[in-house]
Amino acid sequence: xxxxxxxxxxxxxxxxxxxxxxxxxxxxxxxxxxxxxxxxxxxxxxxxxxxxxxxxxxxxxxxxxxxxxxxxxxxxxxxxxxxxxxxxxxxxxxxxxxxxxxxxxxxxxxxxxxxxxxxxxxxxxxxxxxxxxxxxxxxxxxxxxxxxxxxxxxxxxxxxxxxxxxxxxxxxxxxxxxxxxxxxxxxxxxxxxxxxxxxxxxxxxxxxxxxxxxxxxxxxxxxxxxxxxx
Amino acid sequence: xxxxxxxxxxxxxxxxxxxxxxxxxxxxxxxxxxxxxxxxxxxxxxxxxxxxxxxxxxxxxxxxxxxxxxxxxxxxxxxxxxxxxxxxxxxxxxxxxxxxxxxxxxxxxxxxxxxxxxxxxxxxxxxxxxxxxxxxxxxxxxxxxxxxxxxxxxxxxxxxxxxxxxxxxxxxxxxxxxxxxxxxxxxxxxxxxxxxxxxxxxxxxxxxxxxxxxxxxxxxxxxxxxxxxxxxxxxxxxxxxxxxxxxxxxxxxxxxxxxxxxxxxxxxxxxxxxxxxxxxxxxxxxxxxxxxxxxxxxxxxxxxxxxxxxxxxxxxxxxxxxxxxxxxxxxxxxxxxxxxxxxxxxxxxxxxxxxxxxxxxxxxxxxxxxxxxxxxxxxxxxxxxxxxxxxxxxxxxxxxxxxxxxxxxxxxxxxxxxxxxxxxxxxxxxxxxxxxxxxxxxxxxxxxxxxxxx
Numbered sequence: 001x002x003x004x005x006x007x008x009x010x011x012x013x014x015x016x017x018x019x020x021x022x023x024x025x026x027x028x029x030x031x032x033x034x035x036x037x038x039x040x041x042x043x044x045x046x047x048x049x050x051x052x053x054x055x056x057x058x059x060x061x062x063x064x065x066x067x068x069x070x071x072x073x074x075x076x077x078x079x080x081x082x083x084x085x086x087x088x089x090x091x092x093x094x095x096x097x098x099x100x101x102x103x104x105x106x107x108x109x110x111x112x113x114x115x116x117x118x119x120x121x122x123x124x125x126x127x128x129x130x131x132x133x134x135x136x137x138x139x140x141x142x143x144x145x146x147x148x149x150x151x152x153x154x155x156x157x158x159x160x161x162x163x164x165x166x167x168x169x170x171x172x173x174x175x176x177x178x179x180x181x182x183x184x185x186x187x188x189x190x191x192x193x194x195x196x197x198x199x200x201x202x203x204x205x206x207x208x209x210x211x212x213x214x215x216x217x218x219x220x221x222x223x224x225x226x227x228x229x230x
Numbered sequence: 231x232x233x234x235x236x237x238x239x240x241x242x243x244x245x246x247x248x249x250x251x252x253x254x255x256x257x258x259x260x261x262x263x264x265x266x267x268x269x270x271x272x273x274x275x276x277x278x279x280x281x282x283x284x285x286x287x288x289x290x291x292x293x294x295x296x297x298x299x300x301x302x303x304x305x306x307x308x309x310x311x312x313x314x315x316x317x318x319x320x321x322x323x324x325x326x327x328x329x330x331x332x333x334x335x336x337x338x339x340x341x342x343x344x345x346x347x348x349x350x351x352x353x354x355x356x357x358x359x360x361x362x363x364x365x366x367x368x369x370x371x372x373x374x375x376x377x378x379x380x381x382x383x384x385x386x387x388x389x390x391x392x393x394x395x396x397x398x399x400x401x402x403x404x405x406x407x408x409x410x411x412x413x414x415x416x417x418x419x420x421x422x423x424x425x426x427x428x429x430x431x432x433x434x435x436x437x438x439x440x441x442x443x444x445x446x447x448x449x450x451x452x453x454x455x456x457x458x459x460x461x462x463x464x465x466x467x468x469x470x471x472x473x474x475x476x477x478x479x480x481x482x483x484x485x486x487x488x489x490x491x492x493x494x495x496x497x498x499x500x501x502x503x504x505x506x507x508x509x510x511x512x513x514x515x516x517x518x519x520x521x522x523x524x525x526x527x528x529x530x531x532x533x534x535x536x537x538x539x540x541x542x543x544x545x546x547x548x549x550x551x552x553x554x555x556x557x558x559x560x561x562x563x564x565x566x567x568x569x570x571x572x573x574x575x576x577x578x579x580x581x582x583x584x585x586x587x588x589x590x591x592x593x594x595x596x597x598x599x600x601x602x603x604x605x606x607x608x609x610x611x612x613x614x615x616x617x618x619x620x621x622x623x624x625x626x627x628x629x630x631x632x633x634x635x636x637x638x639x640x641x642x643x644x645x646x647x648x649x650x651x652x653x654x655x656x657x658x659x660x661x662x663x664x665x666x667x668x669x670x671x672x673x674x675x676x677x678x679x680x681x682x683x684x
Contacts, residue, residue: 143606147572150610182572184606184621189661
């Protein structure tokens with residue numbers, strides 16, 4: 001995100017805002033409306049799917065808890081808008097936004113396909129960064145999400161994947177990256193600490209996201225099954 | 231029924247005595263007044279003999295032999311036994327030892343209040359239940375034999391024996407249903423529940439058989455079958471008619487219970503919101519001119535509500551992660567700067583953990599005082615030990631530049647960790663400062679928990 005071609009002004013990211021609280025929507029619009037192009041808003045699952053299908057934005061800011069649909073909130077929106085593409089041929093990407101940082105909320109939206117997860121207390125600058133990163137196809141991991149990943153994959157207990165492709169455990173490098181993110185490091189700080197490029201950090205994070213979405217690891221599936229998400 | 235053993239113990243009087251004995255003390259008379267009750271332990275069948283022996287002061291063996299002998303000619307002893315069984319209360323916690331009881335008349339309830347070890351209790355209950363079933367089976371056999379023998383010529387037994395069978399069935403089914411047993415009956419642990427159900431069914435069948443025998447009055451077996459079938463048909467009919475009504479009653483009851491539970495839950499939530507969120511909102515309105523105070527109030531309330539909604543109740547005195555989070559919250563409240571806490575894993579709080587918590591608190595306070603937000607804290611508890619990191623985004627400082635007399639960092643962070651076998655390190659980053667802590671894993675011989683707050 002610090003590479004020059006990305007900070008150079010480019011076409012503003014098209015964003016749809018999905019949240020059932022009007023005050024929150026107008027607050028976000030006031031804070032980041034100058035920096036991104038908010039092309040639509042929706043207060044519930046059904047109108048969200050409609051708006052997303054019509055506008056086909058680059059990023060959907062998606063509240064986890066929403067009325068309507070099958071009662072699964074943001075997860076229903078993700079299912080309803082699956083496979084959509086923007087005019088550039090990029091997939092429509094989702095950044096989950098929630099007041100809750102309960103593990104089951106995180107796991108539900110990530111497994112349904114969200115590229116990142118931030119809490120609503122995030123400040124405007126960080127939110128815009130997160131939106132840009134998601135629109136570039138990267139994953140956005142908050143420190144808390146990183147901590148949860150370390151927990152769920154048993155990485156804190158010392159379980160390390162033998163090969164990188166293994167879905168149920170993190171590789172040693174991925175674990176290092178997650179640990180640094182959990183410690184509050186930005187991607188560029190992680191890169192500096194591990195003597196790797198920011199791009200490599202992003203690759204590792206995306207790979208962790210993929211494992212999080214595809215792994216059948218017991219803890220993840222137990223959570224998902226317990227909440228009828230699978 | 232001329233048996234010498236039924237005379238001295240009229241059951242209603244025994245029951246009355248039982249109620250008064252709980253209020254009078256042993257000091258009222260020289261010899262404490264013995265209450266006729268069936269002891270729970272040291273019994274063979276139902277404790278009638280043991281209770282009687284205890285009541286009369288006779289050796290329990292002689293009482294038992296007497297009962298058996300009196301049964302042989304006419305079965306009178308059996309009738310007496312069943313009567314005593316049905317009408318006498320079960321004593322609570324009385325222990326029989328060779329005819330002498332150790333029950334304390336001053337406070338017979340005390341023994342019942344002492345909790346038994348659950349395993350021994352369950353085992354003895356199972357033994358009891360098996361014995362009751364066994365004895366019941368023998369009684370059925372005897373009853374049927376007597377009934378067959380007397381079918382033609384003994385009119386008295388023809389009524390007496392079925393009555394006896396009915397009585398035994400009823401006793402088996404219901405006599406044990408005192409208040410202590412009722413809880414178990416309604417199903418606390420599956421083992422006793424199964425035995426209770428078996429006993430109930432068995433008693434019911436016994437009583438039914440007695441009724442059928444009484445109704446047939448020694449007519450032929452086929453007539454008995456007819457009557458048996460008729461009884462079953464009538465019972466089935468009653469069940470058929472009553473079933474929908476019973477079902478509705480049951481579902482109504484269930485719904486009412488569910489509604490009650492929901493209402494209670496709603497009341498709990500309302501009470502909690504009133505005590506926390508509404509109070510905070512009122513405070514925020516009053517402090518609207520002070521943004522810092524408003525942010526702090528909102529943040530504290532958010533944290534409180536969040537932990538109430540999502541977190542499992544953890545005690546900060548018990549686990550390391552909870553204690554560290556508690557310390558972070560205290561610092562946050564004190565300085566009004568948000569601290570992001572992320573932790574994975576947990577372990578019981580021991581001496582080293584206590585030291586870590588204090589050192590982390592000091593580092594967080596430093597980060598809030600000298601650094602810039604965001605301040606973050608990461609705690610990782612694993613088999614290789616504990617690691618913690620406190621990070622801020624301030625200009626940072628060099629440990630060598632800190633004057634010797636400023637003991638904060640050197641003493642309360644670095645020194646404290648080293649004293650407890652761990653280590654701490656201060657790192658100056660490009661953008662901020664990071665203090666890292668490490669503790670070795672808890673060794674096997676170390677105490678699991680510590681109560682002293684050093």
